[in-house]
Amino acid sequence: MTFEEFSKDVVLPIEEICRQFYRENRDRLKIKNEELAVKNYISLCMSTVKLSRIKGFRAMSIRELSQESGLSLGALYYYVSSKDEIVWIVHELGHYLIMNLLLNRISETEDAEEKLRVAIRTHIFLSEIIPDWFYFYFMETKNLEIENRIVPMESEVWTEKLFVDILTQGSEQGIFRTDTIAHTGASIKALVQDWYLKRWRFVQRNVSVEEYADFVISLIESYVMLKK
Amino acid sequence: MTFEEFSKDVVLPIEEICRQFYRENRDRLKIKNEELAVKNYISLCMSTVKLSRIKGFRAMSIRELSQESGLSLGALYYYVSSKDEIVWIVHELGHYLIMNLLLNRISETEDAEEKLRVAIRTHIFLSEIIPDWFYFYFMETKNLEIENRIVPMESEVWTEKLFVDILTQGSEQGIFRTDTIAHTGASIKALVQDWYLKRWRFVQRNVSVEEYADFVISLIESYVMLKK
DNA sequence: GTCTATACATAGATAGAC
DNA sequence: GTCTATCTATGTATAGAC
Numbered sequence: 001m002t003f004e005e006f007s008k009d010v011v012l013p014i015e016e017i018c019r020q021f022y023r024e025n026r027d028r029l030k031i032k033n034e035e036l037a038v039k040n041y042i043s044l045c046m047s048t049v050k051l052s053r054i055k056g057f058r059a060m061s062i063r064e065l066s067q068e069s070g071l072s073l074g075a076l077y078y079y080v081s082s083k084d085e086i087v088w089i090v091h092e093l094g095h096y097l098i099m100n101l102l103l104n105r106i107s108e109t110e111d112a113e114e115k116l117r118v119a120i121r122t123h124i125f126l127s128e129i130i131p132d133w134f135y136f137y138f139m140e141t142k143n144l145e146i147e148n149r150i151v152p153m154e155s156e157v158w159t160e161k162l163f164v165d166i167l168t169q170g171s172e173q174g175i176f177r178t179d180t181i182a183h184t185g186a187s188i189k190a191l192v193q194d195w196y197l198k199r200w201r202f203v204q205r206n207v208s209v210e211e212y213a214d215f216v217i218s219l220i221e222s223y224v225m226l227k228k
Numbered sequence: 229m230t231f232e233e234f235s236k237d238v239v240l241p242i243e244e245i246c247r248q249f250y251r252e253n254r255d256r257l258k259i260k261n262e263e264l265a266v267k268n269y270i271s272l273c274m275s276t277v278k279l280s281r282i283k284g285f286r287a288m289s290i291r292e293l294s295q296e297s298g299l300s301l302g303a304l305y306y307y308v309s310s311k312d313e314i315v316w317i318v319h320e321l322g323h324y325l326i327m328n329l330l331l332n333r334i335s336e337t338e339d340a341e342e343k344l345r346v347a348i349r350t351h352i353f354l355s356e357i358i359p360d361w362f363y364f365y366f367m368e369t370k371n372l373e374i375e376n377r378i379v380p381m382e383s384e385v386w387t388e389k390l391f392v393d394i395l396t397q398g399s400e401q402g403i404f405r406t407d408t409i410a411h412t413g414a415s416i417k418a419l420v421q422d423w424y425l426k427r428w429r430f431v432q433r434n435v436s437v438e439e440y441a442d443f444v445i446s447l448i449e450s451y452v453m454l455k456k
Numbered sequence: 457g458t459c460t461a462t463a464c465a466t467a468g469a470t471a472g473a474c
Numbered sequence: 475g476t477c478t479a480t481c482t483a484t485g486t487a488t489a490g491a492c
Contacts, residue, residue, distance in 0.1 A: 056286060056370050058286040058287055059286055139367070143284065153428070157429075160429075183440075186422070190418055190419055190422035190426075191418055191419070194414070198418075201384065201385075201388075201414065215408060215411045216415075219411075219412075219415060219451050222451045223446075223451065
């Protein structure tokens with residue numbers, strides 16, 4: 001699958017996920033109009049990841065966020081109680097968004113070898129569709145209070161586990177090596193992250209997203225595949 | 229070489245590098261006493277990377293930096309003209325520090341295969357000796373004005389090139405594959421970075437620095453080495 | 457060169473009209 | 475629910491004595 005096919009095919013379930021978030025937290029939140037809530041939380045999150053990508057979350061002022069999202073200062077504080085709460089909401093929505101998209105794509109395949117390829121390619125392609133979310137997820141965890149870092153940490157581990165599970169399946173089928181599964185899973189995650197963390201470098205080197213995905217797949221396969 | 233041997237053996241040439249920095253910029257700077265300058269710029273930089281690691285550069289206040297470094301607010305501004313200038317100085321010192329240490333170690337080896345192993349291991353071990361500097365280098369580039377990002381970007385490219393050169397040498401000798409050299413160089417860099425960017429994860433998984441270095445080496449070798 | 461005291465700007469957050 | 479005006483804290487940076 002090429003990236004163009006992928007991007008035409010993929011549908012971001014962000015509204016659905018934001019609605020779910022709202023319903024789960026309705027009692028804690030001031031806004032009671034669901035449609036308005038969904039619309040404006042999405043706007044707040046999209047604006048936050050956009051501005052944070054450019055200048056970092058701490059450097060982004062509430063006034064800038066207000067302007068970008070189209071909500072006034074007063075309205076904004078009707079939706080969130082503090083700037084820090086925005087980080088939490090973005091992490092919450094982002095985690096479910098990414099999880100949802102990844103699982104949908106990968107579950108279609110059965111064969112471990114093919115599944116590994118699909119998982120790597122999908123993850124990289126997905127980070128190309130919503131780069132700001134992935135970037136935010138990685139860079140803005142330190143802005144959270146220590147107790148709130150558990151969510152993004154678990155999220156990181158979750159993606160790693162996605163790869164580890166595929167590697168385990170393949171090793172049980174006798175086609176992948178059985179040692180160093182945890183290391184390999186983590187290294188795939190690191191290579192995927194490199195794509196969205198150092199995008200400027202890939203632009204500079206004129207590397208396309210497809211080319212990079214192919215490279216990561218071949219690098220990992222040369223290591224894990226057992227000779228027939 | 230084990231990490232313990234490495235850490236006993238390595239000597240940080242930070243004073244020497246700071247002195248060189250001071251001499252090159254003497255005319256631009258207020259302080260005229262060289263010994264004092266070297267001592268306090270080192271203190272400022274070490275305190276900056278330490279605090280930035282904990283809470284991020286933007287969240288670190290000048291008052292905190294003043295306390296940590298032992299300089300008063302007034303004294304501090306005698307050394308730097310603004311908070312942003314500190315980022316620039318840390319990047320400047322850090323780049324030469326890392327370059328110096330890496331080159332010293334790697335130049336001792338001749339053979340490309342051995343050189344690749346030494347380069348990867350040294351880089352990972354080094355990031356374990358001065359983790360805060362590496363972390364700062366990666367995370368705090370966005371705090372720079374766009375025109376000042378050129379220095380850290382070139383620095384990133386420089387390390388990548390270190391690996392690319394070794395891969396090129398090996399491919400000319402017919403022991404490494406000749407395609408995808410640029411990709412491989414960048415991926416080594418990414419895997420090294422993963423060590424100091426997601427340290428908490430390796431602690432969680434109980435992975436030692438030696439074990440990780442060995443893994444990265446074997447992963448890369450399985451891909452680049454041509455069968456004999 | 458270093459200190460303390462302070463100026464000045466900007467940020468996050470709130471009040472209260474609509 | 476949303477707006478504008480405003481409060482208050484904090485942060486960077488400077489002044490001027492020593």
